[in-house]
Amino acid sequence: DTEVTQTPKHLVMGMTNKKSLKCEQHMGHRAMYWYKQKAKKPPELMFVYSYEKLSINESVPSRFSPECPNSSLLNLHLHALQPEDSALYLCASSPGQGSYNEQFFGPGTRLTVL
Amino acid sequence: QKEVEQNSGPLSVPEGAIASLNCTYSDRGSQSFFWYRQYSGKSPELIMSIYSNGDKEDGRFTAQLNKASQYVSLLIRDSQPSDSATYLCAVRGGSNYKLTFGKGTLLTVNP
Numbered sequence: 252d253t254e255v256t257q258t259p260k261h262l263v264m265g266m267t268n269k270k271s272l273k274c275e276q277h278m279g280h281r282a283m284y285w286y287k288q289k290a291k292k293p294p295e296l297m298f299v300y301s302y303e304k305l306s307i308n309e310s311v312p313s314r315f316s317p318e319c320p321n322s323s324l325l326n327l328h329l330h331a332l333q334p335e336d337s338a339l340y341l342c343a344s345s346p347g348q349g350s351y352n353e354q355f356f357g358p359g360t361r362l363t364v365l
Numbered sequence: 366q367k368e369v370e371q372n373s374g375p376l377s378v379p380e381g382a383i384a385s386l387n388c389t390y391s392d393r394g395s396q397s398f399f400w401y402r403q404y405s406g407k408s409p410e411l412i413m414s415i416y417s418n419g420d421k422e423d424g425r426f427t428a429q430l431n432k433a434s435q436y437v438s439l440l441i442r443d444s445q446p447s448d449s450a451t452y453l454c455a456v457r458g459g460s461n462y463k464l465t466f467g468k469g470t471l472l473t474v475n476p
Contacts, residue, residue, distance in 0.1 A: 292468070293453055293466035293467065293468055293469055294409065294453075294466060296463055296464070307463070339408070341408055341409070348462060349462060350396040350397045350457045350458035350462050351396065351397050351416060353399065353411055353414050354399075354411070354464060355411060356401075356408045356409050356410070356411075357408060358407070358408050359407075359408045
C-alpha cells in the first residue's frame with residue numbers, strides 16, 4: 252500500500268462552522284505534513300509531525316489546529332475560517348523527516364469557505 | 366531564505382519531442398532534489414528524486430543534477446500528450462529540511 256488517503260474530497264463550510272480534514276497512510280511513515288495550495292501556486296507548508304509530535308508550525312493562524320492521534324492518522328481541525336482560506340489542502344507523508352526522505356502526497360481536500 | 370527558480374513557461378513541445386525543464390536553487394547546502402508532476406485540479410505526484418551529481422534515468426524521465434552550478438533539470442523523452450501538466454521542482458536540506466518548491470512550469474505536449 253503506497254497511498255495517502257484524504258477525506259473528504261470536497262468541503263464547503265461557512266465562517267462559523269467547525270469541520271475536520273482527515274489523512275491516513277499505511278506505509279509506516281513517521282513524518283506527516285499538512286500543506287495548503289492556492290490556484291497556480293506551489294504548495295505551502297503548514298505543519299509537520301514527526302513520530303506523532305508537532306515539530307514544525309509555519310506560523311499558521313490558530314483557526315487551523317492539527318492533531319496526530321497515531322502514527323497513521325493526521326487531522327486538521329478548522330474553525331472560524333475566512334473566505335481567503337479556500338484552497339486545496341494536501342496531506343503528505345515520508346519515512347522520516349530528514350532531507351533524503353521522499354514525500355508522497357494524498358489527493359487533497361478542496362475547501363471552499365463561504 | 367531558500368529560493369527555487371524554474372523557467373517561467375509555459376513550455377509547448379510537439380508529441381515525440383524531448384521536453385527540458387530547468388530549475389536553479391540558491392542554498393548551496395541543499396541535499397535532495399525532487400520533481401513532482403501535477404495535473405490540473407490534482408495533487409502533486411513524485412516522479413523523480415536525485416541526491417548526487419550526474420544523471421538519473423527512470424523510463425522516459427532523466428533528472429540531471431549539477432551542485433556546482435546549483436542546477437537541476439528534468440528531461441522527458443518521447444513526450445506524450447498525457448505528460449501535459451505542471452512540473453514542480455522541490456529542494457530540501459541545507460539551512461533547514463523544509464521542502465521548498467519552485468513556482469512550477471506548465472508543459473503542454475501537442476499531438
